[in-house]
Amino acid sequence: xxxxxxxxxxxxxxxxxxxxxxxxxxxxxxxxxxxxxxxxxxxxxxxxxxxxxxxxxxxxxxxxxxxxxxxxxxxxxxxxxxxxxxxxxxxxxxxxxxxxxxxxxxxxxxxxxxxxxxxxxxxxxxxxxxxxxxxxxxxxxxxxxxxxxxxxxxxxxxxxxxxxxxxxxxxxxxxxxxxxxxxxxxxxxxxxxxxxxxxxxxxxxxxxxxxxxxxxxxxxxxxxxxxxxxxxxxxxxxxxxxxxxxxxxxxxxxxxxxxxxxxxxxxxxxxxxxxxxxxxxxxxxxxxxxxxxxxxxxxxxxxxxxxxxxxxxxxxxxxxxxxxxxxxxxxxxxxxxxxxxxxxxxxxxxxxxxxxxxxxxxxxxxxxxxxxxxxxxxxxxxxxxxxxxxxxxxxxxxxxxxxxxxxxxxxxxxxxxxxxxxxxxxxxxxxxxxxxxxxxxxxxxxxxxxxxxxxxxxxxxxxxxxxxxxxxxxxxxxxxxxxxxxxxxxxxxxxxxxxxxxxxxxxxxxxxxxxxxxxxxxxxxxxxxxxxxxxxxxxxxxxxxxxxxxxxxxxxxxxxxxxxxxxxxxxxxxxxxxxxxxxxxxxxxxxxxxxxxxxxxxxxxxxxxxxxxxxxxxxxxxxxxxxxxxxxxxxxxxxxxxxxxxxxxxxxxxxxxxxxxxxxxxxxxxxxxxxxxxxxxxxxxxxxxxxxxxxxxxxxxxxxxxxxxxxxxxxxxxxxxxxxxxxxxxxxxx
Amino acid sequence: xxxxxxxxxxxxxxxxxxxxxxxxxxxxxxxxxxxxxxxxxxxxxxxxxxxxxxxxxxxxxxxxxxxxxxxxxxxxxxxxxxxxxxxxxxxxxxxxx
Numbered sequence: 019x020x021x022x023x024x025x026x027x028x029x030x031x032x033x034x035x036x037x038x039x040x041x042x043x044x045x046x047x048x049x050x051x052x053x054x055x056x057x058x059x060x061x062x063x064x065x066x067x068x069x070x071x072x073x074x075x076x077x078x079x080x081x082x083x084x085x086x087x088x089x090x091x092x093x094x095x096x097x098x099x100x101x102x103x104x105x106x107x108x109x110x111x112x113x114x115x116x117x118x119x120x121x122x123x124x125x126x127x128x129x130x131x132x133x134x135x136x137x138x139x140x141x142x143x144x145x146x147x148x149x150x151x152x153x154x155x156x157x158x159x160x161x162x163x164x165x166x167x168x169x170x171x172x173x174x175x176x177x178x179x180x181x182x183x184x185x186x187x188x189x190x191x192x193x194x195x196x197x198x199x200x201x202x203x204x205x206x207x208x209x210x211x212x213x214x215x216x217x218x219x220x221x222x223x224x225x226x227x228x229x230x231x232x233x234x235x236x237x238x239x240x241x242x243x244x245x246x247x248x249x250x251x252x253x254x255x256x257x258x259x260x261x262x263x264x265x266x267x268x269x270x271x272x273x274x275x276x277x278x279x280x281x282x283x284x285x286x287x288x289x290x291x292x293x294x295x296x297x298x299x300x301x302x303x304x305x306x307x308x309x310x311x312x313x314x315x316x317x318x319x320x321x322x323x324x325x326x327x328x329x330x331x332x333x334x335x336x337x338x339x340x341x342x343x344x345x346x347x348x349x350x351x352x353x354x355x356x357x358x359x360x361x362x363x364x365x366x367x368x369x370x371x372x373x374x375x376x377x378x379x380x381x382x383x384x385x386x387x388x389x390x391x392x393x394x395x396x397x398x399x400x401x402x403x404x405x406x407x408x409x410x411x412x413x414x415x416x417x418x419x420x421x422x423x424x425x426x427x428x429x430x431x432x433x434x435x436x437x438x439x440x441x442x443x444x445x446x447x448x449x450x451x452x453x454x455x456x457x458x459x460x461x462x463x464x465x466x467x468x469x470x471x472x473x474x475x476x477x478x479x480x481x482x483x484x485x486x487x488x489x490x491x492x493x494x495x496x497x498x499x500x501x502x503x504x505x506x507x508x509x510x511x512x513x514x515x516x517x518x519x520x521x522x523x524x525x526x527x528x529x530x531x532x533x534x535x536x537x538x539x540x541x542x543x544x545x546x547x548x549x550x551x552x553x554x555x556x557x558x559x560x561x562x563x564x565x566x567x568x569x570x571x572x573x574x575x576x577x578x579x580x581x582x583x584x585x586x587x588x589x590x591x592x593x594x595x596x597x598x599x600x601x602x603x604x605x606x607x608x609x610x611x612x613x614x615x616x617x618x619x620x621x622x623x624x625x626x627x628x629x630x631x632x633x634x635x636x637x638x639x640x641x642x643x644x645x646x647x648x649x650x651x652x653x654x655x656x657x658x659x660x661x662x663x664x665x666x667x668x669x670x671x672x673x674x675x676x677x678x679x680x681x682x683x684x685x686x687x688x689x690x691x692x693x694x695x696x697x698x699x700x701x702x703x704x705x706x707x708x709x710x711x712x713x714x715x716x717x718x719x720x721x722x723x724x725x726x727x728x729x730x731x732x733x734x735x736x737x738x739x740x741x742x743x744x745x746x747x748x749x750x751x752x
Numbered sequence: 753x754x755x756x757x758x759x760x761x762x763x764x765x766x767x768x769x770x771x772x773x774x775x776x777x778x779x780x781x782x783x784x785x786x787x788x789x790x791x792x793x794x795x796x797x798x799x800x801x802x803x804x805x806x807x808x809x810x811x812x813x814x815x816x817x818x819x820x821x822x823x824x825x826x827x828x829x830x831x832x833x834x835x836x837x838x839x840x841x842x843x844x845x846x847x848x849x
Contacts, residue, residue: 724848727847727848728845728848729844729845729846729847729848730841730842730845730848731781731841731844732773732774732776732841732842735772735773736773739769739772739773
C-alpha cells in the first residue's frame, strides 16, 4: 500500500510542471551556505594554527572587558585603538555574504519558475528525492526536499533577510578576532534553516531543527570567554531540548498511527482521522511543545531574552527573523493535522495570546535596548501563534514575513546604536554599559539615518497603517475575531469552557498586547534617540553613524517594512493586488483553513472596518501615552538611576520567572542529581554495591576457597578419603 | 580362598589408609601408600585365580610404577630433609593458599 502510494507519487513527480525548470537547482540553495561554512571554517582553523601578524589570540582582550555588565553583547570586542583585522577577513567578507546572495538569487529564480508554471500547476508540491536515508522495514525516510508555496516563502525570507544580515555583519563584526568563525557559524545556521524549511518529512525537518539549535548555541556563546555568554548559550540549548522531546514524541505518535512521516503521506493519511480525536490532538499538542521551545512561547520562552548575549546580527537573524519562527512554520506545515484538532488549536491560540501580553508587559520596563526587542520578539511570536492556532495559517505566515522585515530592521538598528555607543566608549576607555538606554538619549543628532529607519520599524510593529505590521497584525486579530463564532475551534471545549469564550479572551489579550507594543516601542525610541544625550561629555564627540555597509541593509529592510503589507492586502485597502499571499498559500493550507472555519460566518464589512479602526486607535493611543507619560529629559545614566519600586520592580525582574524556574526546577533537579543520583545511585549503588561489591564478593569467595588450601597433607588426605567414601556410599546406595 | 584373600587385602588397604590419614612422619605415610598399592595387588592376584591372567599383568604394572614412585618419593623426602631437617608433615605446609 505504502509502496504503491510512493510509486504513484514518483510518477506524479516525474511529470511535475516544475521538474525541468530552475526548481531542479533547489539543492543548490542549502548547499551554497554549507560551502560557505566549509570555507570559513577552514580559514578560521588555518588562522588558528598558523598565527600570522594578525594573530587572533594576540588581539584578544577579555581582561579589558571584565568590567562590562554580564550577559551583554560586546560589540566589536577590540583592544584599545589600532586593532589588526583577522588576516583572512577579506576573503571571509567575500565568501560569507556572497554565498547567501547567490543562494537568494537561486531562490528568486525558482520563485519565478513557480510563478511561470501558474497556480493550477502547483496544486501538488514538488518533492525532490535525493537518496534513501532510513530504510528500516516500514519506516522509509528519504533525504528529500519539498518545494511548495510555503517552503518557497520561507526560503525567500531566510536567504533574503539572511543575506542582508550577513552584509551588515561585515561592518558590525569588522574587528572581531573570530571573524571567519563567526561567518562559518552564520553560514552553517542558514544551511540548517534551509534544511528545516525544505525538508519533505518530519525527521529531515528535525535535523534542521537541531542544527539551527546548535548554531544558535554556538553564536549566543560566540564570545565564550565571558562566562555569562556561555551560560546563556547553554540555557538556550537545554530549554530547546525540552521542546525537542515534544517534537520527537509527536513523530513517534505519527509513525505509530499513520505509518508515515512524509508531509505528503501524512496529508493523505490524515484524511482518515477523526476530527478532534485523541490521537491527533496528542500529536498536535506534542508538536506544539516543540514549537513552544523553539519559538519561545510560555513556558519555554525564558531562553530567548538571554540569547541576546550573542552578537546583535545574530539576534536579528536567528532570534528574531528566522529560527524562532520555525515553530510557526511547523504548525503551518502541519496544518493538515492541526485543523483536525480544535482543542490543540485552542491551546495554541491561548498560549500565543498569553505569551504576547506577558512578554509585552515585561518589555515595558526593560532598560537594555536588546532586551526590549527580545521581549518584543517573544510577544510578536505569540501573535503568530494566535494566527496559526486559530486556523488563519496565512495570517500567521504573513506576520512571520513582515515581522522578519521590521524586527530584523529594529535589531540591526539597535546593532548600529550599540556599535556607535561602543565606539564612543572605546575612544575614552569607558566601561559603561553600551546597551543600556539610560546611557543613550538624543542619538538622533548623531545617527539620523538609523533614527529614521528605526522609527519606520517602530510604527510598523505598533500597527500604524500602511506599514507592513499593521496589515499582518490586523489580519491575525481579524481572523481570530471571525473564528470566535461558528468555527470548529469555537465549538471545541477546553476545561469545560466553550472555545468562543476563550477566543474572545485571546482577542482581548491580543489587543491589549498591541497597546503595550506601541507603548514599549515608543518608549525605546524616546529613550534612545530623543531628549538630551546621557552618554557622557567625553564620549559625545565620538558618537557617529555606522558605515554604509551597515546602514545599507537597514535601508533595504526599511523598504520591505513599508512595502511588506503589499504581500497580502485586505479587501478594505485595495492599494494593489488583494490577498496575494492568500492565493499563493492556498494549495498548501487552503483545505485546512476551510476545515477550521467550518460554519463561521464572515465578519460584516462594517464591523471589520470598525475592528481595524479600533486596532489603529489602540496603536495611536499607545504611542500617545508613551509620548505623554515618558520624559526622557528626566532620565539619568544607569550608574545614577534609582531602584524601581512595587510592580515596576516585578516587571524589571521579568516577573521573577527565572528565579521561580530556578527554585522550582533547576535547584531540585541539580539537588536530586547531586544528592541522590550522584552520591546515592552512582557513588553508592553502582560504584559501591555494583563495582566494589563484585570485587569484594570475589575476594571473599576466594578467601573461603583458600582456607581449604592449608598445605597440610593430612587434611587433604582426609578430604580425599571422605570423598571416596561418599562416592562409594552413593554408588552402593543406588 | 578368594574371600580370605580379599578380606586380607581389605585389611591391608584399611591399615594403609589409616596410616596415611593419621601418621605424620613422611616416610611412614609413604610406606602406607605402598601398603595400599600392595593391598590392591593382592586383590588383583586373587581375582586372577578365577578370571584369567589379566590381573597379574596389572600387578606387574603396579609394581613397576610403585618402584618408580618409591625412587622419586624417597628422593623428594631426602631432598626435603636436607633442606629443612624434618620429615614431619605438620611442618611441611608450603602449598597453602
